[in-house]
Amino acid sequence: MKLTKLFFTLLAGSLFLVSCDDTDSAAPLGAYENGILVVNEGNGTAGSVTFFGDDMATVQQNVYGAENGGDGLGGYVQSIFFNGDEAFIISNGSNKITVVNRYTFKVIDKIDSNLSVPRYGVVLDGKAYVTNLATFGSLTDDFVTVINLDTYEVENTFPVNAIADKIVEENGRLYIGNGNYGDGHSVTVMNPENGAVITTLETTLSPTSMAKDGNVLYVLCSSYQDPSRIVKINLENNQVIGTIALGDALVNAQNLDIEGGKLFFTVNSDVFAAPLDALTIGNTPLFTSEAVTLYGFSAENNHIYVSDAKNFASDGEAFIYALDGTLQQQFTVGLIPNGFYFN
Secondary structure, X not given: OHHHHHHHHHHHHHHHHHHHHXXXXXXXXXXOOOEEEEEEOOOOOOOEEEEEEOOOOOEEOOHHHHHOOOOOOOOOEEEEEEEOOEEEEEEOOOOEEXXXXXXXXXXXXXXXXXXXXXXXXXXXXXXXXXXXXXXXXXXXXXXXXXXXXXXXXXXXXXXXXOOOOOEEXXXXXXXXXXXXXXXXXXXXXXXXXXXXXXXXXXXXXEEEEEEEEOOEEXXXXXXXXXXXXXXXXXXXXXXXXXXXXXXXXXXXXXXXXXXXXXXEEEEOOEEEEEEOOOOEEOOOOOEEOOOOOEEEEEEEOOEEEEEEOOOOOOEEEEEEEEOOXXXXXXXXXXXXXXXXXXX
């Protein structure tokens, strides 16, 4: 009798613990857990982030200010990169990175040393690597800032001796696009341990964006005069393995992304798509977006996201399309929306 009673007591206790564990695991991580973060570049003193919920109804402007007593992110918010539950928000007008919980947007720390016009970041082995353009008058003073993710302290800076803009991490190496506003025409492959340049790969035109699929890095390269092209780099041996030629009308192509086994990119307000194994891409777009000034773009979760900076002086707008170009949703965002990130 006592054993039976003890058995049921233990069983009830274990069920209670399981129930608690299930409840805890289902607890929401924060108000911004399920949705899209839109970076609003803003002006020289104030940028912001807009949240758009997966329910396709919730829109909240300036979520960082709302969660931190009106504190600001600084000027010209450029991009966001993630490390687990943390979001690192880069403001290149203020030479600052604001670290927040990506789901609550409560501030954790701020990094403001050894940064000079910071642009983009990646995470590798407990460290963040952030590209810096430094002075706009020089094409060789750019560098990478190395940040310890346990302490948020800057550990080192690595000179690139070329433009340092977009950055990708793969196979323990850093791939840095040496292009910005038509200048530069290469990709630097860097050892993250010591900053040594492993090799520099020529791209002829200026790299504007990069996306990887498997062991291939696709680099969209453009100029203001010539047709754009996509250069393919083997990530195992760091060799250029091919080029996809774009149509003669596709000058200054931007915003390369990969989704559903296809390449997506933009030219002005047009969105283009092509298979990964394409040899050429013609002048006919997949669709023309509603954006007056297409400024931000992403292909993710079987959708295409486009932001419209309009006149660069008033609030922008974001549009969500199906992969075939069917418009599904649109919503107002902040000043000069330049990118989409996904929680």
